[in-house]
Amino acid sequence: MFQAHYLQQFVEAVFKKIGCPPHEAALAAQVLISADLRGVDSHGIARLAGYVRLYDHGRLNPTPNVHIVHETPSTAVVDGDRGLGLVVAPRAMEIAMEKAEKVGSGWVAVRNSNHFGIAGYHAMMALEKDMIGWTMTNAAPLVTPTFSLDKLLGTNPIAVAVPADEQPPFVADFASTAVAYGKFEILQRKELPAPLGWAQDALGQPTTDSNAVRSGGGLLPLGTDREHGSHKGYGLGAIVDIFSGVLSGANFGPWVPPFATAGFMTAQQAVGLGTGHFLGAMRVDGFQPAADFKRSMDTWIGAFRNARAIEGERVLIPGDPEREMEAQRREAGIPLLGPVVAMLRELAERFELEFEE
């Protein structure tokens, strides 16, 4: 078990070693560790070596000039200047919130970025200002749209955070696929099959092969098959891609570069700059007094949390499992898998940092 503040310190030191300014290294570490705290282990410290690889391959600018390319009072395109998505996205969210402060809402499409960690972190930035936060990002293609044999979309998540009064906030944060790719990686390590409905094989047929995505198949959109609405999951992933990639001038669809594998994407294959995000903020009191709205959210949350549940289960509010996990891991520490600890040890050695297990 590792205490969050210990990991925070270590990650911060690594980002400083590759040249990030201290306050940006601290922010990036905080975003990354928040994933581990919230139980989204696949998007946390396990990716640290990936960011370093991006740097090693010249795809990461540790001192980016994140800047507005074009704007109106409520919209903007921000260029991330190949900076850490972990830093670019919070900056873009700040811009969205400044616009919301002035004109009620702000919507920022980001180009020239890379992996921004968990979408929920950025959406939740809006909460303390009594705003609703909205974040999305595209990602490298792993998903086969309905009836497609080609992988054309990433797992393209959406996060929406809504403040409440006495209740904890509503925080939905989910990929537009049946499952995240991380679930396959877990099964691959354990050499277990996957449930039907998560992936298709190279011929587009249902499969339980947990290696299907690596051998010509693809992740299935939320809804799994046409009969159960996969065209809706495909539509949702497409919306995320268009807002994040096309509106911003980033890459989109099959052209989104992979997270950390340099060399896969050559210049003539690019249709834009880096990975794209879309971040928005709306002031609650752009619609009604914030106190009234938050009381109504308490009513909403109460109605759902107190619903009659299937025997042995309970009805959760989006954000409940992550919040409960965070409370537990802040107390008891964050468990890291052997390969993740080994990776951190390697980074410690390379950058001459201390890392104690």
Added chain:
Amino acid sequence: MFQAHYLQQFVEAVFKKIGCPPHEAALAAQVLISADLRGVDSHGIARLAGYVRLYDHGRLNPTPNVHIVHETPSTAVVDGDRGLGLVVAPRAMEIAMEKAEKVGSGWVAVRNSNHFGIAGYHAMMALEKDMIGWTMTNAAPLVTPTFSLDKLLGTNPIAVAVPADEQPPFVADFASTAVAYGKFEILQRKELPAPLGWAQDALGQPTTDSNAVRSGGGLLPLGTDREHGSHKGYGLGAIVDIFSGVLSGANFGPWVPPFATAGFMTAQQAVGLGTGHFLGAMRVDGFQPAADFKRSMDTWIGAFRNARAIEGERVLIPGDPEREMEAQRREAGIPLLGPVVAMLRELAERFELEFEE
């Protein structure tokens, strides 16, 4: 087969008979018939008697004063004054577009409305102005969130329309459930079972009973079950409900009134006014020159449309099936089922209108 312009004329006449001003009756008819043209028969002229029943029960104001209750430059709450959702929603979308014209984007939450027809119609209003349109609505509870035995959400659809250049626009328009309730009504009429994964029974178990929703069960969120991501479909439906119902001051969750069954919802059960919608518009050139964006959309659409497909199928762009259907039905006419024709005949008799088959 019925020609669209013939049905348009008839529907318009009915709305005038219940007191709608001529131009609003024409608009309402156009929205309604657009559903039939696009193949969404469940949201079209088949609902005409439902709107008339709303009127008969005093739940519909034929001459509403649709007005802004509160606003900022980019946001507003609009009160529909119990008018036809078919008229209230286009008016709210116009307000959103006026705001987008001025400050880049406009977002309007609507309260005190009722069924607004197909979400796609309103989102598509944005296209001719080179804007992206976004519409959502809540609806009476038919859906059981993950692990819930209680029905707490409507089928809560989302529509997003994005302009392209030479390609037809991208128009996603989908419910946040595995299937729309209309599919069950079709099976009920034919006394056929439903595929597993569409509904649960009164104990929350998977069922093929096509009457399950009427006998204590519920529609399942997109994703069907926890293992296949139903919590994501639930999260999506919840976002639609919060934006449409809570932000606007309409009813939300289990309190959303049913479409046309008066008396079901008593005053003390209401938490807000009528049904809620959320409509938004973003100027494409709030992000980049519209011509560049639309060319990129052509590239996006081309990549998806030309993807390798599973044998015997093709990869569709959201909006393709509806556009193809509309072209066909504008030419060949709109087929109406026997009960729908009988309903129209009854209305013709009641209102002393001509109706020729």
